[in-house]
Amino acid sequence: MTSATVRKRSVKRSARGAPDGGGGGAGDRLVDHGAWFLVLPALIPILVLSVGPLLYGIALAFTDSQSGRTEPTQWIGTLNFQDLLHDTLFWDSFRIGLLWAVGVTIPQFLLALGLALLLNENLRFRWLARSLAIIPWAMPEVVVGIMWRLVYNPDAGILNETIRDLGLGDGRDWLSGLATALPAVIVVGVWAGMPQTTVALLAGLQNTPRELHEAAAMDGADAWRRFRTVTWPALKPVALAITALNFIWNFNSFALVYVLTNGGPGGRTRLPMLFAYEEAFRYGQFGYAAAMGCVMVAVISVILALHLVGRLRGGDDA
Amino acid sequence: MRTRKSARAGQYLALLAYLVFLAFPFLWLISTAFKPPRELGSLHPTWIPKDPTLANFRQAFDEQPLLDAALNSLIAAVGAAVIAVLIATPMAYVMARHRTRLARAATGWVVVSQAFPFVLVIIPLFLVLKNLRLINSVPGLIMVYVVWALPFALWMLVGYVRAVPTELEEAAAVDGAGRLRTLVSITAPLLAPGIVATALFAFISAWNEFFFALVLLKTPEKQTLPVVLTHFIGAEGVADLGPLAAAAFLATLPSLVVFAVIQKRITGGMLAGAVKS
Numbered sequence: 001m002t003s004a005t006v007r008k009r010s011v012k013r014s015a016r017g018a019p020d021g022g023g024g025g026a027g028d029r030l031v032d033h034g035a036w037f038l039v040l041p042a043l044i045p046i047l048v049l050s051v052g053p054l055l056y057g058i059a060l061a062f063t064d065s066q067s068g069r070t071e072p073t074q075w076i077g078t079l080n081f082q083d084l085l086h087d088t089l090f091w092d093s094f095r096i097g098l099l100w101a102v103g104v105t106i107p108q109f110l111l112a113l114g115l116a117l118l119l120n121e122n123l124r125f126r127w128l129a130r131s132l133a134i135i136p137w138a139m140p141e142v143v144v145g146i147m148w149r150l151v152y153n154p155d156a157g158i159l160n161e162t163i164r165d166l167g168l169g170d171g172r173d174w175l176s177g178l179a180t181a182l183p184a185v186i187v188v189g190v191w192a193g194m195p196q197t198t199v200a201l202l203a204g205l206q207n208t209p210r211e212l213h214e215a216a217a218m219d220g221a222d223a224w225r226r227f228r229t230v231t232w233p234a235l236k237p238v239a240l241a242i243t244a245l246n247f248i249w250n251f252n253s254f255a256l257v258y259v260l261t262n263g264g265p266g267g268r269t270r271l272p273m274l275f276a277y278e279e280a281f282r283y284g285q286f287g288y289a290a291a292m293g294c295v296m297v298a299v300i301s302v303i304l305a306l307h308l309v310g311r312l313r314g315g316d317d318a
Numbered sequence: 319m320r321t322r323k324s325a326r327a328g329q330y331l332a333l334l335a336y337l338v339f340l341a342f343p344f345l346w347l348i349s350t351a352f353k354p355p356r357e358l359g360s361l362h363p364t365w366i367p368k369d370p371t372l373a374n375f376r377q378a379f380d381e382q383p384l385l386d387a388a389l390n391s392l393i394a395a396v397g398a399a400v401i402a403v404l405i406a407t408p409m410a411y412v413m414a415r416h417r418t419r420l421a422r423a424a425t426g427w428v429v430v431s432q433a434f435p436f437v438l439v440i441i442p443l444f445l446v447l448k449n450l451r452l453i454n455s456v457p458g459l460i461m462v463y464v465v466w467a468l469p470f471a472l473w474m475l476v477g478y479v480r481a482v483p484t485e486l487e488e489a490a491a492v493d494g495a496g497r498l499r500t501l502v503s504i505t506a507p508l509l510a511p512g513i514v515a516t517a518l519f520a521f522i523s524a525w526n527e528f529f530f531a532l533v534l535l536k537t538p539e540k541q542t543l544p545v546v547l548t549h550f551i552g553a554e555g556v557a558d559l560g561p562l563a564a565a566a567f568l569a570t571l572p573s574l575v576v577f578a579v580i581q582k583r584i585t586g587g588m589l590a591g592a593v594k595s
Contacts, residue, residue: 029419035416035418039408041408043420043424045464045468050465052442053442053446057439058438060441114332118332125333129340131578132341133340134581135574138522138570138573138578139573140525140526140569141544142526142528143347143547146563146566149551150559151346156350156363158346158363161363191343248433251435254529255528255544258548259551272435273435277533280440281533286441289441294438296438300433
């Protein structure tokens with residue numbers, strides 16, 4: 001999704017002939033002359049409110065910045081990171097964040113793939129599924145969290161009622177049980193993120209050559225074989241991109257779990273973002289929380305890099 | 319032939335399972351919103367309220383400043399959508415049409431910005447906005463939302479610009495129209511549907527946003543709807559399920575309506591982006 005994409009794009013465009021008429025040298029110019037006034041209205045806010053704060057945030061990680069303190073903030077080098085190294089609560093939360101991100105991303109992908117394959121078939125009621133599949137996407141995350149709290153409610157919730165109706169016992173308090181809290185929030189995460197994944201995979205499917213599919217069917221290939229030899233190779237780039245993005249989004253998520261459990265019970269669902277939020281805005285430890293953010297960025301960068309390597313290798317095979 | 323038939327049956331069964339999974343939490347939310355306290359308190363909740371009532375909605379408005387919150391959300395979302403699209407459209411145009419280092423850097427930023435943990439951006443933003451006295455103000459939140467909405471606004475708009483053939487612009491240039499004139503009178507009208515779709519998507523995102531609003535807005539009368547909704551959940555967990563469900567349901571309606579209107583365009587735009595990348 002990163003530089004490989006960019007490179008592919010520029011190759012495509014130069015093959016088509018750059019519209020500004022500047023042959024090979026155009027790519028080396030910073031901006032096409034005369035285009036600055038079109039770019040500045042967006043560029044200034046991006047630099048001031050996005051790139052700037054990001055760099056400022058990284059710098060803060062090396063200071064003892066705290067909220068409401070009168071003494072001036074000082075550089076303390078890597079002290080925050082050394083403290084972080086020994087902060088078992090943070091590493092617990094980091095582990096939970098990884099568990100949650102993997103636990104959401106994989107089922108999300110598999111379920112979305114199934115749904116996308118179904119929606120790509122000529123089924124009746126397809127429109128209904130398509131419309132419904134959009135609902136989680138349009139809902140505020142806070143509402144999704146509230147909604148599932150109502151579903152999971154031990155007494156008045158539909159989940160326990162269904163369990164009681166089926167004679168499977170009395171049900172339980174899913175969100176406050178030490179063992180059930182993380183799986184329960186993972187189910188919500190899967191539900192909430194399925195639409196985007198489904199839509200992206202559906203796009204990939206509609207991009208696969210139908211003739212190839214029909215030819216394979218004529219040759220007597222069964223459904224699984226057709227999927228493996230025709231559908232999957234065409235779908236792979238989209239699948240890899242959306243999975244990597246989903247993993248990153250899930251690892252960084254906040255609102256859903258904040259509303260569902262607020263990190264509880266006993267920190268069992270305290271995702272890194274919840275931990276950093278509390279550290280910064282409840283305890284006022286800006287520098288320390290920024291250091292947490294840096295560690296999260298570092299891990300995400302490694303994942304992105306691995307993903308890119310995988311993608312480039314996949315490209316060589318093709 | 320028989321295997322085909324059973325395969326079809328399996329497909330419909332799977333589709334049904336998906337429909338139940340996708341729909342049942344939402345139906346439960348609606349059902350809960352219309353239940354009287356007596357039905358909510360019973361240990362055997364019913365799917366459909368036997369005795370539907372609007373009392374929960376009234377109580378929700380009594381308990382929390384929902385109208386103020388909705389107004390704040392509306393201002394923040396409309397402001398962010400309009401400004402984001404106004405400044406993103408020219409930049410997206412340049413990114414789509416000119417192969418320059420800045421265009422490539424911008425594309426890179428669009429992708430990388432998806433990976434930020436927001437905590438790394440929000441602490442500095444909080445400090446800066448505090449110094450500018452823009453904490454606890456909706457305009458301050460709009461500024462943040464504009465930049466937050468820019469990546470996907472650019473992403474969608476670049477796709478829409480690419481769909482406009484360059485021949486029309488070249489013809490205008492031959493006729494002696496300048497760059498700005500070409501953009502305003504030739505490209506913009508063709509882009510209009512895409513620009514509207516992008517603005518509406520930015521609107522929904524801002525309407526639904528929670529983290530920045532939670533950090534930046536301190537007092538109840540300045541807070542947006544998602545933040546005020548969390549006040550229904552007390553420190554001890556959920557106090558009143560009925561009003562909570564009613565308020566949550568109301569907060570969803572605007573984005574559901576907008577999404578229903580532009581659904582095809584959004585998925586279309588995203589599909590185009592996903593396929594091209």
